[in-house]
Amino acid sequence: MHAYVIRRLLALIPTLFFASLIVFVSMRVIPGDVVDLMLAQNDIATGQDRERIEASLGLDKPLHIQYVQWIGGALVGDLGHSLWQNTPVTELILARLPITFELGLLALFVALTVAIPIGIYSALYQDTAGDYIARSFSLLMLAVPSFWLGTLVMVFPSVWWRWSPPLEFVPFFEDPVRNLAHMLVPAILLGLSLSAVTMRMTRTTMLEVLRQDYIRTARAKGLSEPMVVLRHALRNGLIPVVTLIGLQAPLLIGGAVILEQIFVVPGMGLLLLEAVSQRDYPVISGVFLIVGVGVLFINLAVDLSYGWLDPRVRRR
Amino acid sequence: MSGHLLSIEDLSVTFRSERGPVRAVHSVSLHVDEGETLAIVGESGSGKSVTALSILRLIGDAGRIDRGRILFDGRDLLTLDKAGIRSIRGDRISMIFQEPMSSLNPVLTVGKQVAEPIRLHRGKSWAQAMEDAAELLERVAIPDARERLGDYPHQFSGGMRQRVMIAMALACQPRLIIADEPTTALDVTVQAQILHLLKELTRELRSALILITHDLGVVARYADRVAVMYAGRVVETAPARALYARPSHPYTLGLMASIPGLDAPAGTRLPTIRGQPPDLANLPEGCPFVPRCPHARAICSSAVPPLEPVGPDHLRACYGFE
Numbered sequence: 001m002h003a004y005v006i007r008r009l010l011a012l013i014p015t016l017f018f019a020s021l022i023v024f025v026s027m028r029v030i031p032g033d034v035v036d037l038m039l040a041q042n043d044i045a046t047g048q049d050r051e052r053i054e055a056s057l058g059l060d061k062p063l064h065i066q067y068v069q070w071i072g073g074a075l076v077g078d079l080g081h082s083l084w085q086n087t088p089v090t091e092l093i094l095a096r097l098p099i100t101f102e103l104g105l106l107a108l109f110v111a112l113t114v115a116i117p118i119g120i121y122s123a124l125y126q127d128t129a130g131d132y133i134a135r136s137f138s139l140l141m142l143a144v145p146s147f148w149l150g151t152l153v154m155v156f157p158s159v160w161w162r163w164s165p166p167l168e169f170v171p172f173f174e175d176p177v178r179n180l181a182h183m184l185v186p187a188i189l190l191g192l193s194l195s196a197v198t199m200r201m202t203r204t205t206m207l208e209v210l211r212q213d214y215i216r217t218a219r220a221k222g223l224s225e226p227m228v229v230l231r232h233a234l235r236n237g238l239i240p241v242v243t244l245i246g247l248q249a250p251l252l253i254g255g256a257v258i259l260e261q262i263f264v265v266p267g268m269g270l271l272l273l274e275a276v277s278q279r280d281y282p283v284i285s286g287v288f289l290i291v292g293v294g295v296l297f298i299n300l301a302v303d304l305s306y307g308w309l310d311p312r313v314r315r316r
Numbered sequence: 317m318s319g320h321l322l323s324i325e326d327l328s329v330t331f332r333s334e335r336g337p338v339r340a341v342h343s344v345s346l347h348v349d350e351g352e353t354l355a356i357v358g359e360s361g362s363g364k365s366v367t368a369l370s371i372l373r374l375i376g377d378a379g380r381i382d383r384g385r386i387l388f389d390g391r392d393l394l395t396l397d398k399a400g401i402r403s404i405r406g407d408r409i410s411m412i413f414q415e416p417m418s419s420l421n422p423v424l425t426v427g428k429q430v431a432e433p434i435r436l437h438r439g440k441s442w443a444q445a446m447e448d449a450a451e452l453l454e455r456v457a458i459p460d461a462r463e464r465l466g467d468y469p470h471q472f473s474g475g476m477r478q479r480v481m482i483a484m485a486l487a488c489q490p491r492l493i494i495a496d497e498p499t500t501a502l503d504v505t506v507q508a509q510i511l512h513l514l515k516e517l518t519r520e521l522r523s524a525l526i527l528i529t530h531d532l533g534v535v536a537r538y539a540d541r542v543a544v545m546y547a548g549r550v551v552e553t554a555p556a557r558a559l560y561a562r563p564s565h566p567y568t569l570g571l572m573a574s575i576p577g578l579d580a581p582a583g584t585r586l587p588t589i590r591g592q593p594p595d596l597a598n599l600p601e602g603c604p605f606v607p608r609c610p611h612a613r614a615i616c617s618s619a620v621p622p623l624e625p626v627g628p629d630h631l632r633a634c635y636g637f638e
């Protein structure tokens with residue numbers, strides 16, 4: 001088991017290498033330049049200033065040298081400094097990471113508590129009114145982008161009831177209640193969009209599992225229907241659902257970036273948006289690198305959870 | 317009260333299908349006495365499994381029991397409420413299925429699966445039920461039974477899994493065990509061991525056994541009585557000896573002729589029953605065996621022949637032939 005985890009971790013290295021390369025290069029290809037932006041803020045700048053700024057930021061060196069310096073630093077936890085504030089990128093990210101992590105975790109919790117029970121219900125009562133309602137709802141959730149829903153939630157309650165979701169961020173450990181009150185709406189929206197596919201998957205796999213011979217065996221033992229479903233069907237049905245959740249991790253993070261913007265949650269998403277608008281390369285690359293690592297680790301966790309769910313893969 | 321442990325009376329079962337309703341079981345009447353082994357034989361699709369599954373009402377959503385009664389201990393299993401039938405399943409009547417590969421849950425330990433009915437019906441704690449499960453696995457001759465309680469089905473061979481299924485079926489000492497082709501999926505060498513074990517253990521428990529099989533050789537060795545099914549009907553039923561001594565339905569004769577006899581001279585071609593198995597959605601008028609029957613007469617196509625006695629406890633559904 002330990003050997004397996006170590007092997008999996010080593011296998012992440014080439015993936016991360018390529019991901020970092022792509023991130024680094026694509027940053028420099030997008031139009032706009034940090035130095036232009038800096039100069040624009042300062043009317044009296046001259047051509048000489050430009051070279052001076054580039055040199056001071058290390059942007060005058062060839063791209064591959066810059067990359068090697070950056071990745072070398074990244075390996076020891078140094079992601080460089082923000083071009084604007086001169087704060088270490090690692091510090092910036094570490095301040096924001098727990099917030100996005102909290103949002104993601106809450107969203108995942110919402111998604112699972114919505115999707116799995118409804119998916120099971122839909123499978124058990126296939127083709128009934130309840131099943132149709134659940135499936136239509138999930139289609140709707142698939143079709144409606146969460147930024148649009150987020151905007152609706154911001155606008156309509158304030159028009160109708162003069163109420164709008166709280167937008168003031170309070171750190172969790174300062175005041176958990178107010179923190180959750182703020183995070184809950186974006187977490188629900190993000191969770192619902194994730195729940196759509198998860199619900200459909202749960203329904204499909206449960207329908208498949210409920211047809212299996214071992215379910216008939218369980219019924220032949222005299223087990224009640226809830227016992228058959230919970231003890232015999234669910235764990236088998238969840239195996240593909242867990243894979244799906246792993247695959248949706250990047251979607252979850254992408255959604256978080258957008259919803260953080262709408263609901264003013266100062267997480268990685270907001271950090272990224274600020275950084276992009278300022279062309280703050282080290283921050284952008286750092287955020288992407290950390291997100292990449294996050295996605296890879298989520299998928300590693302998914303793979304490891306198979307061992308717990310499915311004894312057949314445990315002894316490989 | 318009939319005095320039988322189980323009696324099926326006039327059972328009819330229909331399935332919904334794309335080609336319209338399929339009557340898989342038609343007016344079947346059967347009975348099993350305490351401690352007796354009844355074999356049900358017939359070609360694929362003749363309704364053996366559906367009859368067996370109907371006893372515990374496990375035919376699934378696509379099927380409907382249209383008619384009949386299934387009396388067990390004087391109670392009609394078909395009119396019991398859900399809790400009532402559940403208290404019978406796995407406790408008084410248990411089932412062993414054909415596919416040992418897929419009939420065990422891949423994500424639960426074997427010990428837990430064997431212990432489950434004990435915990436459910438006997439109200440024992442998991443620890444006590446596991447203790448019983450270990451003993452049961454020993455009785456079905458699984459080597460190192462106690463150590464293997466925590467293993468999963470994929471760690472067992474087909475034969476061993478079927479032993480686990482048997483242990484599970486015996487867990488609550490049922491009065492009746494229904495084994496639906498318990499050895500069809502297994503190696504020939506393993507088949508005999510499993511059937512022997514099953515017979516032995518049911519004898520010890522004095523349980524009755526319904527043994528469903530394709531194999532008339534199996535019937536001869538293990539059954540007390542036999543019911544032959546064709547196209548969803550029982551066409552002949554008799555004590556095993558009587559059936560071998562005097563098979564009376566042309567279909568039974570055909571089946572008998574298709575087992576290679578030990579006394580057949582070398583090179584004799586094995587007779588098989590000519591023609592195709594019937595299409596249940598599109599049965600002919602009258603006796604369903606007519607298209608394949610070497611003795612068919614005009615009367616055979618007029619109406620389905622009723623089951624009538626041809627000897628002591630020996631019935632057949634045929635208008636007769638020379």
Ligand SMILES: Nc1ncnc2c1ncn2[C@@H]1O[C@H](COP(=O)(O)OP(=O)(O)OP(=O)(O)O)[C@@H](O)[C@H]1O
Pocket residue numbers: 331332333338339340358359360361362363364365366367375376378379596
């Ligand atoms: N779930 C189902 N849905 C639709 N039709 C079914 C279903 N189960 C059984 N049938 C129909 O009932 C008929 C009898 O099936 P059954 O399984 O009882 O045959 P069998 O005698 O057990 O055959 P085998 O020897 O192959 O197991 C089949 O021909 C099939 O058309």
Ligand SMILES: [Mg+2]
Pocket residue numbers: 364365366496497
């Ligand atoms: Mg069958």
